[in-house]
Amino acid sequence: QSALTQPRSVSGSPGQSVTISCTGTSSDVGGYNYVSWYQQHPGKAPKLMIYDVSKRPSGVPDRFSGSKSGNTASLTISGLQAEDEADYYCCSYAGSYTSVFGGGTKLTVL
Amino acid sequence: QVQLVESGGGLVKPGGSLRLSCAASGFTFSDYYMSWIRQAPGKGLEWVSYISSSSSYTNYADSVKGRFTISRDNAKNSLYLQMNSLRAEDTAVYYCARARYYYDSSGYYTTGPPGAFDIWGQGTMVTVSS
Numbered sequence: 230q231s232a233l234t235q236p237r238s239v240s241g242s243p244g245q246s247v248t249i250s251c252t253g254t255s256s257d258v259g260g261y262n263y264v265s266w267y268q269q270h271p272g273k274a275p276k277l278m279i280y281d282v283s284k285r286p287s288g289v290p291d292r293f294s295g296s297k298s299g300n301t302a303s304l305t306i307s308g309l310q311a312e313d314e315a316d317y318y319c320c321s322y323a324g325s326y327t328s329v330f331g332g333g334t335k336l337t338v339l
Numbered sequence: 340q341v342q343l344v345e346s347g348g349g350l351v352k353p354g355g356s357l358r359l360s361c362a363a364s365g366f367t368f369s370d371y372y373m374s375w376i377r378q379a380p381g382k383g384l385e386w387v388s389y390i391s392s393s394s395s396y397t398n399y400a401d402s403v404k405g406r407f408t409i410s411r412d413n414a415k416n417s418l419y420l421q422m423n424s425l426r427a428e429d430t431a432v433y434y435c436a437r438a439r440y441y442y443d444s445s446g447y448y449t450t451g452p453p454g455a456f457d458i459w460g461q462g463t464m465v466t467v468s469s
Contacts, residue, residue, distance in 0.1 A: 261453065263453040263454075267384070274460065274462055275434070275456075275459055276459070277456060280441075280454075318383060322453040326389055326398040326451075327400070327452070328452060332383045333384070
């Protein structure tokens with residue numbers, strides 16, 4: 230149950246696009262199309278932003294998109310806004326009724 | 340509205356025990372797998388445990404296996420986490436979360452661990468310290 234690998238931080242200016250990667254193995258990210266992404270503002274509970282690799286829950290702006298290639302999943306945020314500044318976590322089903330999270334990425338909007 | 344509210348956190352000495360509760364409302368609690376997820380201060384999220392909708396199946400992260408027990412009472416719309424033999428490294432905010440329905444490989448819409456965590460509580464802080 231090793232954590233998925235995410236960059237510690239990314240940054241972008243308002244209006245730009247940023248992509249956050251999430252690297253696992255063939256036993257988790259690469260083995261299942263059950264990758265999800267969560268946004269967490271300081272002191273708040275995480276919020277689901279993307280599920281099943283690329284699907285958006287109702288109410289999540291279409292500026293947020295997800296994809297996967299091999300053992301790496303990605304979250305792309307286009308048209309960055311100040312309120313997007315937060316921590317982002319990926320999560321993957323890892324088989325045998327277990328899940329694993331990434332270490333988290335701090336997004337700074339410059 | 341759909342809501343999860345945790346309680347039961349606090350300060351406990353190493354080796355001690357604590358029982359967390361999570362009250363669900365606004366949805367049919369008995370239809371969903373539930374989970375506990377924790378976050379140590381300044382650290383990332385860590386999945387802790389799953390329980391099936393009928394309590395017939397449970398699973399745990401290696402870091403808590405044998406020390407923590409997840410349970411639920413569908414009649415009371417409540418989820419629990421009994422934590423024994425607590426260690427300093429168990430210090431964290433503990434969240435309960437709902438596993439949303441998902442389509443399995445056969446196209447069957449069902450609940451279970453592959454489902455993303457779509458509803459989270461506000462969290463309850465557990466501090467293990469002497």
